[in-house]
Amino acid sequence: MNARDDGAVSAAKEKQMSTEPLLSVQGLAVDFATMDGVVHAVEGVDLEIRPGETVAIVGESGSGKSTTAMAIIGLLAGGGKIASGSIRLDGKEISRASEHEMRTIRGRDIGLVPQDPMSNLNPVARIGTQVAETLLAHGLATRQNVQTKVVEALTAAGLPDPARRAKQYPHEFSGGMRQRALIAIGLACKPRLLIADEPTSALDVTVQQTILDQIGQMTRELGTAVLLITHDLGLAADRAERVIVMHRGKVVEQGDARQILEDPQHPYTQSLVKAAPSVAAARLQPEAFRVQERAAEASAVAETAPADNIVEIENLTKVYPVRGRGEDFVAVDDVSLVIPRGETVAIVGESGSGKTTTARMLLKVIEPTSGLIRYEGKDIASLSRAETKEFRQQVQPIFQDPYSSLNPMFTIERLIAEPLEFYKRGSGADRRRRVRQLLDDVALPQSMLRRYPSELSGGQRQRVAIARALALSPDLIVCDEPVSALDVLVQDQILKLLGDLQSEYGLSYLFISHDLAVVRLISDYVCVMKDGKLVEAATSEEIFTNPRDPYTRRLLASIPGNELGIAS
Template sequence: MTFTEASAPLLSVQGLAVDFMTMDGVVHAVEGVDLEISAGETVAIVGESGSGKSTTAMAIIGLLASGGRVAAGSIRLDGREIAHASESEMRMVRGRSIGLVPQDPMSNLNPVAKIGTQVAETLLAHGLANRRDVDAKVVEALQAAGLPDPAQRAKQYPHEFSGGMRQRALIAIGLACKPRLLIADEPTSALDVTVQQTILDQLGQMTRELGTAVLLITHDLGLAAERAERVIVMHRGRVVEQGPARQILENPQHPYTQALVAAAPSVAVARLQPDAFIAKERQEEASADAPTRPDHIVEMANLTKVYPVRGRGEDFVAVKDVSLAIPRGETVAIVGESGSGKTTTARMLLKLIEPTSGTITYEGTDIARMDRAQTREFRQKVQPIFQDPYASLNPMFTIERLIAEPLDFYKRGSTTERRARVRQLLDDVALPQSMLRRYPSELSGGQRQRVAIARALALSPELIVCDEPVSALDVLVQDQILRLLGDLQREYGLSYLFISHDLAVVRLISDYVCVMKDGALVEAASSEEIFTNPRDPYTRRLLASIPGNELGIAS
């Protein structure tokens, strides 16, 4: 068929295969991918890490990582073959014909160059501005991306921007040359739901005004349902299903798509465990042995944390007069946007920072008044699980040494007993014994988080503080970790303080929910009440911001 601009799609990918040369040989990362995008259309590619979705996008724009190559297939943009275009040819395509909004704004913005300079580089490189008018066009681009006071913002550095502002700067760069196609690779995965909604609304408005087509790369099914006309599902380098977004997500045909949809957390679905009161029953059974133990393992009263700010008349109040309790054997979640004070509250509970005022009692004892022996006991009974399992695990230690580290530090048992305990912990988190000699870099994200959970369990704690423990994980792995946490809670009677900005996840894991905003507690109630009858306008706004909420799919 003869190509005509009227009948052909803007982008046509046929039989795409991408290989990577590694020390272990050739890795077939993408095999036989077909996709099309029409002018002005938004298409989403969904799938877990390693599915090939980002590799497909990078092949289209000619930015494959070292060792990668297009091994077969065709990539046609406006009818022009670009699969094997030279680097100089691709430099003319990038920015002007195909724009890119990458995932991590902090690592994709030059930390030592001003924001305006980085936008200007794109305009100057494609001849869309000269030295006389570039400043005005930079301001215009930043303003179009929704940045307030763009002239002033252009003079600032990335570290002076919030996460949402940095993402807007990347959108400004990606759309500065008014490309016909924009590749948005997980553009909001690190952002809170309200910021995410604002960014995506801005991106949608800009692309509609420019007539730009969008290829959205995401593992968020709710986001795909809400923002794309069509969805392409990838698994292990292949397209397993594609079609209209609503049809794919409401009536998935392929088993992998069905698994993705089933695993996606939803605010319409109640808590993961139907037997949520097993821990209560265990508590009642144990009450004869410990009749004086309080019902609440932790109580916080009028907790406040103030940070002095140099050169300013006012101090920064991170947490304001927060009072809450954690019932024994249950899960209390604290939700809110970045800067709401939820992580600061958790750090005070962990005795990593001291409160300015107020009290935290653990098992009826004020943790601020604990002596050295009591503090040592407290640190064994209260353990953290952090957001990034790779950053919280020493990359130089084997998995065995990582899990054994707290046992060694507190001299729990003999060497033989510690080794047996480590093996038991691997079984508890459903990891094979073959993992013992491996290093964190050899594990997937979900496996690393299981190791972090095993290490937190090593000392048989009573309370675990989970600070965004699944926010960096794909939906299937996230589902596995949430179920694991529920199973461990039922088996060991654990109490959890669960910190998250993802309300759909919180719905699945929590018995009680505390909503924080600007350091203050604005609403606290049972999970059922928060999600079915939210009282505070801020809580309602958080719930309304969840992508795909109206479909019952929200991740």
């Protein structure tokens, strides 16, 4: 056989291999043994991934998408087992592989980028040490050259100054940098398949885009296939060739990503697409928010009466002294904004932009270095102790993570009643009636009263947090990333709930978020912050249809799936 024939055979073989699946899952079923019996978490899942292909599994929490991924890599949580089915990697059955065999497969053949970098990185080990452990465990480095390999891995993951970063600990990294470190670990052994489990769910859109670009670049260079686990439909549309939709442990639809997301066939997929917030789809605006109607009403009122602002912030600045540095850190720099009564003002920006610090100063959790915050026309810095107590009843927060903001030892009834008891509102019977009314307001059944936070879903816990914030009948609620950790269906429910409550009680909202698609849904006015400064402020319509600042335009351009009208 001559060289030309040999090359032709090689090319034909390569083409054949590229069409054969690298990973083939057939009839996968995963069960978990619990105190209440066996839970069928995954039932009859079929999927295939070819070399170099990106496949996304989408679905809400509890749909079985992460369980499927963990079954593939052999990392099911305690009590979980593969009940039936086949998992083949490059034609080899691995569903019944021993733990010793799986340790060889993990890292070298299948890499993993988990969701939460802070809980998946060892807090007391340097970043370089954690990358080195992976390389040494798989024999891809020696003690003599491992540091060089570590720097190469961190460089490939896009970390600046990798030699210095390798000597630092996870707490010294930002969220985006920690995620890059996990990418470096996941891809250090050049695996043939990378499982990325919600790799950017907690990151800002610009950081998210950078991380996904980094994964895309590295996997293209290595020819790695990617299994992307996400509840973000925009991300799936933007990054995957094929999408698999899971619901209650089963695959309900799969196929070409764009086709499924533009023309979903299954009712569940249709509900996911419909619920996904979009910067381009006004049809998704909850009717309860009446954004356009309220804007027209506000314009009419403004022509005949001065603006009624519940909050006025002028030249607000917060400076933190930094030891060992020649200059202080300016977290908030000369910010001015107003919150009209009964309306929603959103502050958007990346992590570190100063949006949460601004909210915490409004809540009187921290004191400003300079500037003025007026609530109902009065400077909150001059409030007496009694006036401050009254202020805290009128201004209530809803935090990002309801689980960490709810005492796990309290029942739901006690959690909601706590502010009523603290401020001695009514008798015990009055408080019990108020708690039941609040449960009705946030659409939770009375049967929840005796439960604990750990027994509720994420969306249910967030509803409890909202009920507690409403307990004292506040006029202003500060919502700090209240839906960023929720699936699109639950997120849609919570946003509509906030809108209904605003319409019913005339609430004003300060909404802190890095999710522009969510902000588009609910806000009357948008303030864009960057590096502590307010770079742009206008009505929501103006910001999203005619952004003026380059930074705002960059934020909008970074939203995955935007061109499809699907972004979350």
